[in-house]
Amino acid sequence: MHIEFWGAAQEVTGSCHLVKVGRQTILLDCGFMQGGSKAREDEANRQDFPFDPASIDAVVLSHSHLDHCGRIPLLVKQGFKGKIYTQRACQEMCRVMFMDAAFIAERDAYTLNRKRERKGLPLLDALFNSQDAEKALKHFRGMDYAQSLKIAEGITVTLFDAGHILGSSIVQLTLEEAGETRKVVFSGDLGHAGAPILRNPACVKEADVVLMESTYGGRCHRSWEASFAEMGEVLNSARYSKGNLLIPSFAVGRTQELLYLFTKYYEEWGMAAWQIFLDSPMAIEATEVYSHHSHLYDAESREIWSQKKIQEKLPNLKMTRSPEESIAINNIKSGAIIIAGSGMCEGGRIRHHLKNQVWRKGTHLVFVGFQARNTLGRRIVEGAKTIKLWGEEINVEAEVHTINGFSAHADQQGLIDWYRCFNNSPQLILVHGETEAQEALIEAIKPWTNAQAPSAGQYMDLLDPAYTLKDLAE
The missing domain is CATH 3.60.15.10 (Ribonuclease Z/Hydroxyacylglutathione hydrolase-like)
Known part of the structure; x- marks a missing residue:
């Protein structure tokens, strides 16, 4: 044994x-x-x-x-x-x-x-x-x-x-x-x-x-209250920077938490001012699975999420499944929140959004999850001034935020x-x-x-x- x-x-x-x-x-x-x-x-x-x-x-x-x-x-x-x-x-x-x-x-x-x-x-x-x-x-x-x-x-x-x-x-x-x-x-x-x-x-x-x-x-993580307050501050700062906000997010777990919080704090965080894009086919499917198992939620979440569909709670949320819809997001220069995988920036659509936006002043990049050693996300969090994507060296001019309390x-x-x-x-x-x-x-x-x-x-x-x-x- x-x-x-x-x-x-x-x-x-x-x-x-x-x-x-x-x-x-x-x-x-x-x-x-x-x-x-x-x-x-x-x-x-x-x-x-x-x-x-x-x-x-x-x-x-x-x-x-x-x-x-x-x-x-x-x-x-x-x-x-x-x-x-x-x-x-x-x-x-x-x-x-x-x-x-x-x-x-x-x-x-x-x-x-x-x-x-x-x-x-x-x-x-x-x-x-x-x-x-x-x-x-x-x-x-x-x-x-x-x-x-x-x-x-x-x-x-x-x-x-x-x-x-x-x-x-x-x-x-x-x-x-x-x-x-x-x-x-x-x-x-x-x-x-x-x-x-x-x-x-x-x-x-x-x-x-x-x-x-x-x-x-x-x-030790920051308290949930401090983390929620920090997210509100980041959203406010990004809104006045007149740029977009990128969130590399794990398709299962973190994405659903973010959408839930955007729903819960819709008024307090000024979510109506944003176009919100869930730009991950896998995260969209995972969110649908979450909706099938609300009996596993805590009591407060069942109250907030179970009464109506998430799209009704977040009317400015767009779920982009196709590559064409994803590419079109890059035409938006200001006022977009883009949630995309992968959470550590090692693959997925977030890399395309980084290539198109991380070099822009006014862009905000928010990490809300663990970044493993030797990943692109870890290098950015540790202060990399440039990153390489598809053989191209790209400056990191975005303001980078790490909210560890969301782990x-x-x-x-x-x-x-x-x-x-x-x-x-x-x-x-x-x-x-x-x-x-x-x-x-x-x-x-x-x-x-x-x-x-x-x-x-x-x-x-x-x-x-x-x-x-x-x-x-x-």
Whole structure:
């Protein structure tokens, strides 16, 4: 009975944790590695799995962000035949995510192969295509929160609301082998308490071992009130600058929060003065999925969003699906709020808007989410004076704002508070965080436990009372 750590180990992306109980093997998540150039990402995600996909009996998926679910179609393509268990809203959202990822993979392969063909190099297949995505979706089985289900011999799973994005789950595994029982709780990504729309992360009381994310383990967010006030100030400043306001936003979660807040503070923030564009086909589809699951909202959000359609609440919102509609936005020189993916500026339509507008004085660029190391968003946040897009060097003249309080992740105090919900002091394993964040959290949480942060390729024997991390090569 043990856990192997293969992804998001001393890094944020690529979630992948393997659990073995007797003859059964399951995966917790199977996500994309993200960050760095498109070529480096593609190379990393094309690498063979460090295990045989056909040997995996089941997958338990915490949520639908691609760094947690993106390699599932590849897992199926390479031989996985079991079921994928996740919350029902997550199951629906994965259709949106997988089909978009397949489209991008096919487009990128086409572009790359044109270059390779000119150089006489062999052509490459797309990482996976829409048929692979459809095949993967047939393996899903939706679950409700607080539902317990035996998914393999000796393995029972229960999901709890993580409050991160719609359908995100804390995963509790009850493991039984040779008369021994262990409870393992995987936090997935924990939500930021008090966030718009969703409920706060559930408190789980019992565990022997806890795998907890640590994305913001080294910092504390500003209060929601301060963040809302800052957004109002940015909108006011941008309006008087007579330029446009660009918001790189994650299609699932952050976009819906922004639209909700624009609705809630429509009068206070002077939203009527703007043309608002949701310029992301995937974000538009994700918003529709959110509308199907309002029973998962908190009470205030159900009141604000459930009575009328969002377009009625935001009459100046235009959802632009087609490329032609997106291109037309660039004719607007002032008074437009443009919400577009990707959230870290590594792809999507936001890059086209940056190329057309980031060099203009009067443009405002607002980051409302985590920017991973080696991403374009991170470079801009850190003060880059120029950026390169499609081989062209472009000056950054826009006023750049970072509103960290909008994060969908729990901060250091939120992580500590969630861990302290447990009745005992279970062994704490930190995943999904950069080394600096993990080191800070290990120090901050010392009054309650001695946390460990595994590196890729390490494992933990769950029958070892010391819960020592070891290298698989040993």
